[in-house]
Amino acid sequence: MSKLADGREAYAERRWPDAVGQYTAAEHDAELPAGDLERLATSVILTGRGSEGVDILARAHLKYLADGDYPAAARCAFWTGMNLILLGEPARSAGWLGRARRIVEDLPEPCPVEGLLFVPAGLGALYQGDGAAAAEAFTRAADIGRERGDADTAALGMLGLGQAKIMLGQLDDGLALLDEAMVAVTVGEISPVPAGIIYCAVIGTCHLAFDLHRAHEWTRALDRWCNAQQNLVAYSGQCQMHRAELYRLHGAWTEAIDAAKTAQGLAFRGDRMATYGGFYEQGEIHRLRGDFDAAEASYLQAQETGFPPHPGLALLRLAQGKPDQAQSLLRQAMDGAAPDYRRRMLAARVEIELAAGDAGAARAAMEELASLCTSIDMPMLHALAEQSEASVLFHEGDPEAALVLLRRAWSRWISLDAPFEAARCRALLASLCAALGDEESARLERAAARAVFTELGAAPALSALELSGLGQSGLASSRLGQSAPAAPDARTTPLPASADDVGHPAGAGPLTARETEVVRLVAAGLSNRDIAAELFISEKTVARHLSNIFTKLGLTSRAAATAYAYKHGLA
Numbered sequence: 001m002s003k004l005a006d007g008r009e010a011y012a013e014r015r016w017p018d019a020v021g022q023y024t025a026a027e028h029d030a031e032l033p034a035g036d037l038e039r040l041a042t043s044v045i046l047t048g049r050g051s052e053g054v055d056i057l058a059r060a061h062l063k064y065l066a067d068g069d070y071p072a073a074a075r076c077a078f079w080t081g082m083n084l085i086l087l088g089e090p091a092r093s094a095g096w097l098g099r100a101r102r103i104v105e106d107l108p109e110p111c112p113v114e115g116l117l118f119v120p121a122g123l124g125a126l127y128q129g130d131g132a133a134a135a136e137a138f139t140r141a142a143d144i145g146r147e148r149g150d151a152d153t154a155a156l157g158m159l160g161l162g163q164a165k166i167m168l169g170q171l172d173d174g175l176a177l178l179d180e181a182m183v184a185v186t187v188g189e190i191s192p193v194p195a196g197i198i199y200c201a202v203i204g205t206c207h208l209a210f211d212l213h214r215a216h217e218w219t220r221a222l223d224r225w226c227n228a229q230q231n232l233v234a235y236s237g238q239c240q241m242h243r244a245e246l247y248r249l250h251g252a253w254t255e256a257i258d259a260a261k262t263a264q265g266l267a268f269r270g271d272r273m274a275t276y277g278g279f280y281e282q283g284e285i286h287r288l289r290g291d292f293d294a295a296e297a298s299y300l301q302a303q304e305t306g307f308p309p310h311p312g313l314a315l316l317r318l319a320q321g322k323p324d325q326a327q328s329l330l331r332q333a334m335d336g337a338a339p340d341y342r343r344r345m346l347a348a349r350v351e352i353e354l355a356a357g358d359a360g361a362a363r364a365a366m367e368e369l370a371s372l373c374t375s376i377d378m379p380m381l382h383a384l385a386e387q388s389e390a391s392v393l394f395h396e397g398d399p400e401a402a403l404v405l406l407r408r409a410w411s412r413w414i415s416l417d418a419p420f421e422a423a424r425c426r427a428l429l430a431s432l433c434a435a436l437g438d439e440e441s442a443r444l445e446r447a448a449a450r451a452v453f454t455e456l457g458a459a460p461a462l463s464a465l466e467l468s469g470l471g472q473s474g475l476a477s478s479r480l481g482q483s484a485p486a487a488p489d490a491r492t493t494p495l496p497a498s499a500d501d502v503g504h505p506a507g508a509g510p511l512t513a514r515e516t517e518v519v520r521l522v523a524a525g526l527s528n529r530d531i532a533a534e535l536f537i538s539e540k541t542v543a544r545h546l547s548n549i550f551t552k553l554g555l556t557s558r559a560a561a562t563a564y565a566y567k568h569g570l571a
Contacts, residue, residue, distance in 0.1 A: 003029065004036065011039045014192070014229040019043040034063035038076060045083060046192060048233030048270020054083050071111040074103040078116050079193065085120075086272060115144030115153035122160045129338035131167035138164055151189040155181045159198050163205050167340050169375045171209060178202045182218060185225075196235035199225060200273065203242045208340040210378040212249070212416060219243060220534060237266030237274025244281035246536035251419040251456055253285050255538060260285070276305040280312060287316050288420065290459030308333045311348030318352055319460050327356040343372055350388040354395050366392045383412035387425060394428070399435040406432065417514050417537065420461070423452035427465045511549060516570060518545045522558050523565035 007022035023040040026032065032040065037060035045053030057080045064073035081096035097120055104114050122137035142157025144150075162177030182202055185195045199222040206215040219242045226236045240263035247256035263271075263278030283298030295316050299309035310333040317326035330352055334342050346369040353362035366388045373385050386409035393402040406425055413422035430445035446469050453462040511519065514535075521531045528542045535542075546561075555561055565571040 002026070004032070007036065007040070011043060014232075016043045016046045016229060017231045020047060034060050034067055034069065034072065037063055038072075042192060046196075046229070046232055046234045048266075050083055050087050050234075050270055050272070054080055054087065057083070070103055070107055071113055074100045074107075074111065074113040075116070077103065078113055081120070088272070110148065112145060112148040112150030112153050115141045115148065115150065115157065118144070119153075119156055119160065122157075122164070126160070126163060126167065127338070129167070131164045131339075134164035135161055135168065151184055152191050152194045155184040155190050155198060156194055158184075159201055163201065166205060166209050167338070171376050175206075175209065175211065175214065178205060178214075182221075186221065192229075193234075195225070200235055200238040200242075203238075205340075207242075207245065208344060210376060210381040210384075212246075212378075212380055215242070216246065216536065219246060219536070233266055233270045235271060237263045237269075237271030237278065240266060241274045241277030241281065243536060244277070247538075248281060248284055248288075249421075250417050250535070250537045251452075251541065252532070252536065252538035253288070253456060255532070255536075256281060257285050276302050276307050280309055283309065283316075284312050287312060287319060288460070289457050290319075290463075292316060292320055310334075311345045311352075314352060315348055318355055323352065323356040326352045327358070343369070346372075347384040347388050350391060354391060359392070359395060362395070363392050379412045379416055380418075383409045383416070383418075383421070386412070387421070387428075390428065390432075394432060394435070399432045403429070403432045403436070415513065417535075417541075419452050420456055420458060423449045423456075423458075424461065426452075427461070427468065430465075431468055511552065515545055515549050515552075518542065519549060519561055519565045520570050522546070523562040523571035 003022050003026035007019050007026055010016075010018035010022055020040065020043045023032065023036060023043070026036075027040075037056060041053045041056035041060055043053075044056060057076055061073050061076035061080065064070070064076060077096050077100035081093045081100065084090075084093035084096060097117070100113065101117050104111060104117060118137045118141040122134045122141065125131075125134035125137060138157045138160030140157070142154050142161055145152070145154030145157050158177045158181040162174045162181065165171075165174035165177065168174075181198050184190050185198050190198065199218065203215055203218045203222060206212075206218065219239065222235070222239045222242070226232050226239050240259045244256045244259035244263060247253070247259055260278050260282040263274040264282070267273075267275040267278055279298045279302035283295045283302060286292070286295035286298060296313075299313040299316065302309040303313075310330055314326045314330035314333070317323075317329060330345060330349055334345050334349065337345065346365050349365040350362050350369070353359075353365060366385075369381075369388055370385045373382055386405045390402040390406040390409065393399075393405070406429055410422055410425035410429070413419075413425060426445045426449040430442045430449065433439075433442035433445060446465060449465055450462065452458075453465060510516075517535060518531060521534060526534065528539050528546075531537075531542045532539045546558075549561060550556060553561070553564055555564060562571070
């Protein structure tokens with residue numbers, strides 16, 4: 001087999017370094033055809049050498065022009081321009097996109113690349129927060145792609161239209177479009193570069209829409225897609241960045257740091273889009289653990305990408321005892337933020353405004369967050385809204401109303417397997433119970449929160465908990481005088497010591513949703529480590545889930561759990 005044939009085979013099998021090596025060797029013997037030059041450029045880009053790949057793509061463009069294949073030449077010009085955007089060279093990008101447009105306009109017949117040319121306009125509108133203009137541009141791209149049989153253009157148009165609809169508050173329609181775009185990727189209809197773009201954009205949008213279920217599902221799919229390709233650098237860093245965010249939420253903070261560092265390494269090797277998330281997620285873990293100097297350094301490195309590191313940096317200032325600085329930073333960041341990014345900062349805004357003493361601004365942020373729940377029906381958003389409203393109501397002197405909301409938020413965090421946020425609810429519940437005169441429930445809530453904060457290494461949260469405990473008796477008398485009830489009622493009954501006790505006494509079923517997932521993966525033969533990686537939780541958490549499963553079902557082994565899974569249709 002010739003080197004050229006070997007290069008083509010390696011490309012088809014997604015062995016990118018081998019494709020680069022074989023094509024490069026073949027080019028020493030003879031000039032590569034335009035299509036093979038384009039494939040070489042793609043292989044080089046996917047191994048992280050974006051600048052070199054762009055230069056080869058430009059050569060492919062010229063070869064297509066010389067061959068008289070103007071639609072292919074326009075396609076190469078377009079992707080040269082798009083890759084230059086990712087490389088931070090907007091002027092060169094504009095030049096190449098302009099060239100692609102001129103070629104398309106001069107063609108006597110319609111071509112699919114015309115649809116691709118609507119994508120940059122749609123992206124620009126998204127970045128400016130203009131959802132309507134973005135929707136119009138991406139609709140044109142998707143329509144042209146479908147009309148002219150170009151799967152890449154149609155899928156990119158659906159992706160952008162889905163993002164635009166989510167920005168406009170049309171969540172269900174937007175998420176359905178994202179899923180449709182992902183179907184085209186997963187069945188293999190899409191070229192490698194657009195496929196990677198769609199994967200990463202869909203996952204990022206799911207996080208912005210508070211849709212953790214889809215974020216989990218598509219992150220696992222992206223992980224498998226990256227691992228199926230030899231030495232893939234592009235998009236692999238972004239995959240690790242998304243993994244870090246999920247690990248952080250699920251209390252697997254050591255794993256989150258490892259994923260963030262891996263993302264940084266891949267960013268330096270060429271996946272530049274992973275730079276922000278890699279450093280931001282690292283900063284979040286350092287902040288939560290109380291390593292404030294390391295957190296600041298990480299946030300500032302994230303900021304070097306041109307994106308503001310908020311709400312993390314503002315929350316760091318709050319943790320450092322600088323609420324006024326935190327307030328100023330977050331207000332500035334939110335004033336210029338697009339709607340989808342703004343709503344990600346609202347819960348932090350409530351916390352910071354309360355600490356800074358502006359109860360009115362806190363209530364306004366809380367109400368804005370609560371209003372989103374009417375159009376975005378996601379458990380995480382509801383949990384944030386309820387937790388924020390409880391904080392505001394407690395500050396305003398209504399602990400009874402706050403208690404109801406906070407218990408609901410706690411339950412949602414438990415269902416999301418988010419131990420830190422659940423423990424924060426319990427810490428505030430301790431204060432609420434103390435304010436209502438129920439010192440025993442306050443003690444139990446405080447102990448439960450303390451156990452989680454200690455296990456996670458959440459030093460600042462633990463310190464705040466201990467300080468609040470010292471001052472709660474005074475807080476109760478100052479807020480409620482002598483009106484506290486002499487004995488607790490149903491609302492102040494302490495929460496179960498374990499999340500898995502909620503609604504499910506020991507030895508009883510059914511299993512929680514997370515436990516069901518664990519049983520299913522045990523039945524599939526996965527080890528604790530593999531289950532942890534699949535669910536973005538720590539191995540210790542997997543072991544805890546298994547212990548609860550064995551207790552509830554009266555089982556003693558993984559084999560018995562596997563038999564249970566098959567018997568009950570879980571495997």
